[in-house]
Amino acid sequence: MSSEDQHLPWVEKYRPRRLDDVVNQEEVVATLKNVVATKNVPHMLFAGPPGTGKTATAHAFAQELFGPRYLEDGLFVEINASDERGIETIRERVKTYARTVPFRGIGFRILLLDESDQLTDAAQHAFRRTMEQFSATCRFILAANYSNRIIEPIQSRCAVLRFKPLNMPMVEKMLRRISEAEKIVLDDSAVQAIYEFSLGDMRKAINILQSAASLSSKVDEKTVYKVMGLVSRGEVRRMLELALDGKFKEARDLLRELIYVKGHQAQDIISTMAREIPSLNVSEDDKIKLVDVLGETDYRISQGGTPEVQLQAFLAKLSLVQRAGD
Amino acid sequence: MTVLWAEKYRPSKVSEIADNKQAVDEFLEWIGGWLKGRPSKKAALLYGPAGVGKTSLVHAYSREHGWEVIEMNASDFRTRENVERIVGAASSQASITAAKGKIILIDEVDGIEARADAGAVQSLVKIVAESRVPIVMVANDPWDPKLAPLREVCQMIQFRRIPKPTVAGHIKKIAAMEKLKISEEKVKEIAESSGGDLRSAINDLQMYASAADTGLEAGERDRRNEVFNALATVFNAKSYSNAVSALNNLDLEPVEFFTWVLDNAPEQLSPTDLAAALENLAKADLFLQRVNSKQAWHLLRYAVPFMTAGVALAKKKTTPKFVKFSYPSRIRYLSQTRGEREMVESICSKLGRALHMSSRKARTEALPFIKVMLSSDGEELADFFELTDREVEFLRGGEAKKPRGRSRG
Numbered sequence: 001m002s003s004e005d006q007h008l009p010w011v012e013k014y015r016p017r018r019l020d021d022v023v024n025q026e027e028v029v030a031t032l033k034n035v036v037a038t039k040n041v042p043h044m045l046f047a048g049p050p051g052t053g054k055t056a057t058a059h060a061f062a063q064e065l066f067g068p069r070y071l072e073d074g075l076f077v078e079i080n081a082s083d084e085r086g087i088e089t090i091r092e093r094v095k096t097y098a099r100t101v102p103f104r105g106i107g108f109r110i111l112l113l114d115e116s117d118q119l120t121d122a123a124q125h126a127f128r129r130t131m132e133q134f135s136a137t138c139r140f141i142l143a144a145n146y147s148n149r150i151i152e153p154i155q156s157r158c159a160v161l162r163f164k165p166l167n168m169p170m171v172e173k174m175l176r177r178i179s180e181a182e183k184i185v186l187d188d189s190a191v192q193a194i195y196e197f198s199l200g201d202m203r204k205a206i207n208i209l210q211s212a213a214s215l216s217s218k219v220d221e222k223t224v225y226k227v228m229g230l231v232s233r234g235e236v237r238r239m240l241e242l243a244l245d246g247k248f249k250e251a252r253d254l255l256r257e258l259i260y261v262k263g264h265q266a267q268d269i270i271s272t273m274a275r276e277i278p279s280l281n282v283s284e285d286d287k288i289k290l291v292d293v294l295g296e297t298d299y300r301i302s303q304g305g306t307p308e309v310q311l312q313a314f315l316a317k318l319s320l321v322q323r324a325g326d
Numbered sequence: 327m328t329v330l331w332a333e334k335y336r337p338s339k340v341s342e343i344a345d346n347k348q349a350v351d352e353f354l355e356w357i358g359g360w361l362k363g364r365p366s367k368k369a370a371l372l373y374g375p376a377g378v379g380k381t382s383l384v385h386a387y388s389r390e391h392g393w394e395v396i397e398m399n400a401s402d403f404r405t406r407e408n409v410e411r412i413v414g415a416a417s418s419q420a421s422i423t424a425a426k427g428k429i430i431l432i433d434e435v436d437g438i439e440a441r442a443d444a445g446a447v448q449s450l451v452k453i454v455a456e457s458r459v460p461i462v463m464v465a466n467d468p469w470d471p472k473l474a475p476l477r478e479v480c481q482m483i484q485f486r487r488i489p490k491p492t493v494a495g496h497i498k499k500i501a502a503m504e505k506l507k508i509s510e511e512k513v514k515e516i517a518e519s520s521g522g523d524l525r526s527a528i529n530d531l532q533m534y535a536s537a538a539d540t541g542l543e544a545g546e547r548d549r550r551n552e553v554f555n556a557l558a559t560v561f562n563a564k565s566y567s568n569a570v571s572a573l574n575n576l577d578l579e580p581v582e583f584f585t586w587v588l589d590n591a592p593e594q595l596s597p598t599d600l601a602a603a604l605e606n607l608a609k610a611d612l613f614l615q616r617v618n619s620k621q622a623w624h625l626l627r628y629a630v631p632f633m634t635a636g637v638a639l640a641k642k643k644t645t646p647k648f649v650k651f652s653y654p655s656r657i658r659y660l661s662q663t664r665g666e667r668e669m670v671e672s673i674c675s676k677l678g679r680a681l682h683m684s685s686r687k688a689r690t691e692a693l694p695f696i697k698v699m700l701s702s703d704g705e706e707l708a709d710f711f712e713l714t715d716r717e718v719e720f721l722r723g724g725e726a727k728k729p730r731g732r733s734r735g
Binding site for chain 2: 008009011012050051055056059078080081082083114115118120121122125126129151152153203204207208210211214215227230246248249252253256257260261262263264265267268297300303304305306308309310312313316317319320
């Protein structure tokens with residue numbers, strides 16, 4: 001590893017480079033190796049939760065299919081659906097990219113459309129036609145967290161490869177490997193805590209580890225909690241306390257800061273809230289009621305509700321709850 | 327009896343079809359296939375929102391080429407027997423090479439009801455297979471699973487909403503031909519509220535013209551609610567209908583007015599009433615977001631009552647004194663924090679580029695951790711992401727702690 005690599009974020013540094021390095025996705029890897037062998041590349045949909053290796057696998061696949069210069073030779077390109085402004089921009093980019101037959105390789109290029117579930121239905125319909133129009137010179141890999149947000153006509157044109165969340169032993173193995181390479185001491189309680197916060201999301205697990213290692217070269221449970229506290233816990237807790245004090249507007253303003261300035265995503269705020277509810281100073285009955293309301297809030301946001309609005313409604317309800325012992 | 331302008335000004339040539347150039351091209355290409363005797367698919371399914379020219383395209387084409395249109399409404403057929411008798415007869419008789427072309431137009435295929443129109447879809451598929459003339463089907467929503475067999479046999483041609491400026495252009499042109507005096511403002515208003523549905527915009531224009539005839543227009547301006555009046559209605563109405571009427575004549579999109587209601591609610595309501603009102607606003611928000619993301623305009627009819635009556639009726643306790651309405655605090659907040667947000671945005675797009683993710687995703691998945699990593703040293707990481715000194719300082723908490731508002735230079 002060159003000295004340049006020392007500065008890489010670990011999620012980059014330890015990203016799988018070959019299909020064989022991809023962790024826990026045996027079926028996906030077996031299928032892709034078969035595709036590499038036959039050079040018979042269908043359009044593909046990589047579906048699975050965050051941090052399971054979809055983007056990295058797409059790169060590893062392209063590299064094995066086209067060789068190490070797959071990027072330099074322009075045989076593989078990555079477009080992020082969520083960054084590009086609208087479907088027209090995407091189509092333009094696809095058009096310029098896919099118009100010509102590549103001068104080397106096997107007659108077509110591969111285009112990865114990452115976070116494709118961020119496209120609206122209408123945009124997906126438009127994209128579907130683009131796929132068809134250029135399929136002679138370009139094959140598409142769509143990556144998405146939720147395959148059910150991909151319209152049926154696209155799904156039916158793609159081989160769907162499902163990525164599974166990583167289990168605890170897999171995550172542990174990776175964390176240990178990194179700790180060894182980076183010369184940090186990682187104890188068992190830390191592994192457990194990291195897994196609890198990240199579940200099957202390897203990217204998050206590695207980010208927590210690197211953050212913790214930046215605070216102390218000896219990483220234990222406490223270091224991990226400290227990281228997660230710095231990440232979101234403290235402010236979310238304060239927001240809940242403000243609401244409990246009946247200071248709705250202050251709680252709302254803090255919510256806005258978390259969302260719009262600090263850039264926390266609703267999902268992280270909610271999962272922190274869920275962890276905080278048991279320790280709030282309210283009656284046991286109120287705790288279960290709050291979990292109920294929070295669950296509904298979470299669901300509505302997953303159904304497309306605006307996080308700020310839905311969470312405000314939660315805070316307004318919370319501000320009616322009495323503190324226990326009041 | 328007045329002629330409907332939407333009929334009177336229906337395009338008579340293909341070139342007059344508003345916008346949707348791509349759909350028109352796809353249609354012409356498909357029908358070109360028929361003329362060469364080798365259509366890619368025997369039928370075409372034109373789909374998209376109402377009032378954007380799907381049916382008009384078929385009529386305009388036929389008129390230009392002297393073809394006959396045999397028009398049917400899919401919801402007319404109730405049984406397989408009827409379908410076969412009507413469509414079957416038409417499709418087997420003539421051929422495209424005959425002196426006079428024929429085209430079969432079947433409207434509202436998404437109106438076929440699974441049970442009531444038993445077999446209709448199957449029969450249509452069969453007729454398409456046997457047809458010797460082009461068949462065009464029209465639908466707003468072709469993605470119903472029951473229509474899957476039809477989608478298989480049809481060339482799918484998508485129509486989109488007409489952009490507002492194009493709608494406005496058409497409105498002006500028709501107004502000129504009708505010698506109707508109309509302000510730019512009114513044209514814009516009609517175009518705005520059309521939601522990309524040109525037919526409804528033309529209908530609105532005709533309504534406006536007939537109102538203008540009877541002198542209603544003069545009073546209209548007086549009746550137009552200012553947003554504060556609308557808010558007063560929402561927060562003081564005692565009845566459902568009264569509250570819902572707040573949006574009448576209001577020159578604001580429902581989604582904009584929503585923010586006004588939401589941000590004024592904490593000042594206007596007691597904590598208990600606020601919780602109830604925000605619950606209803608949260609429901610309104612769900613509908614508004616669906617209107618937006620699915621272009622499901624009909625859902626506005628649920629969003630509006632929730633955001634008006636849902637607030638009015640939640641108010642059980644009248645506030646002791648009059649509290650002035652104010653400009654939405656969210657909009658104020660967003661403009662005050664613009665500098666910070668732009669900084670976060672720029673940082674996140676750098677993180678996203680380096681880590682293969684959208685800047686949006688980088689916000690949640692990377693930013694919070696990078697902050698921790700930078701809190702103790704992390705110079706090299708900053709270099710890797712090509713962050714500027716200001717950005718690093720911001721991430722380390724320097725900027726964020728400063729009081730908000732105008733910078734002090």
